[in-house]
Amino acid sequence: MSAGLGGAAGNEPTPDGSFPESVTAFESAGTVRTITGGDGVARQMLEIPGSYATSRGTIMDGVFQFIKEADGALNHRLFVPRPP
Numbered sequence: 001m002s003a004g005l006g007g008a009a010g011n012e013p014t015p016d017g018s019f020p021e022s023v024t025a026f027e028s029a030g031t032v033r034t035i036t037g038g039d040g041v042a043r044q045m046l047e048i049p050g051s052y053a054t055s056r057g058t059i060m061d062g063v064f065q066f067i068k069e070a071d072g073a074l075n076h077r078l079f080v081p082r083p084p
């Protein structure tokens with residue numbers, strides 16, 4: 001699954017949870033699985049384990065998520081921090 005499109009231009013997660021495009025370079029370290037949305041449509045989800053160092057020096061571990069539609073469009077890019 002190629003992650004390649006969209007995302008934040010900054011260096012840390014934005015309030016909506018998106019992240020820098022550079023994360024896609026680690027695509028091969030991720031896991032692809034099929035999920036079914038509330039609309040009943042099956043989609044591919046790529047999860048890449050990783051971490052962020054915020055501008056305040058806090059390191060957040062978690063996963064970078066991408067969800068791909070059947071037409072190849074990415075409708076979801078989210079960093080999900082692991083609970084402390």
